[in-house]
Amino acid sequence: MQTASTNIGERMGRSQELSDSKRGPVIGGHLGNKSIRDISWLLNIPRSTVSGIITKWEQLGTTATQPPSGRPRHMTERGQRMLKRTVRRSRQLSAESIAKDLQTWCGLQMSTTTVCRELHGMGFHGRAAASKPSITKCNTKRWM
Template identity: 35%
Template sequence: MSSLRDKKYSVVHLYSKQNKTVREIAAELKIAKSTVHNIIKKWKEVGTIDDQRAGNSGRKRKSDFRSDRVLRRLGRDSRRKSCAELAVDWKKSTGVEASRFTVTRRLKEGELSRRRARKKPLLSSVQKKKRLDWAKAHQDSISGSESD
């Protein structure tokens, strides 16, 4: 099955090169006449069927390059802080008020990540003894598999 982009190019090709009507193109490609009409209309007006919005759409960034660099430095200097804590520090140092999710995205852009280690209970003496007994019992099979 062809993609929508391929069908758009087919519409333009059939219209411009083979002088087919909208109805003929719609029947051949099995798409609605209105779709064919809209594709041809866009091709005539703009000169292309591709979307022109790439790069300029969406909300403007809250931070600029310099404040992003400050955040990356804060992230490197204090590795154990959470993104929420970094957001507070970032606001104090640059005035950029951003959520912890924005901080996470900016750190990822700078190839940094923020993960906090889980707090886990320590091993009890019974667990330690069981681990040691298991390791002693399997010592031959463990050391034998590493030499292969």
């Protein structure tokens, strides 16, 4: 019988994908009439993950990961890097001119709305600085 480590730091994180080499023993344990709790303890995997793997295997007959659902993103990582580089060079450009620049340089066809959405996602926002009074010697005397 295997022993599981009790160190919580060695457990699987929330965002990690479970490898196929760990999915097989989960199904093997299920076919061997082991409880979800025992399988979880033996393989050091959360019970919810074990339960999900078993449910998926019973419903679909496979343990392979499914492709992500939904529409794929319009802009790739390379396009995002190009967009960020373009904006950092000149922050005064409009979304229309940025879209035209990306079309001529990279061949990326995208609307100005897509450019604005991607820039907002990267943390760039079209905000102007507040106007501040000019602080001169005359103004400082007046304020005092």
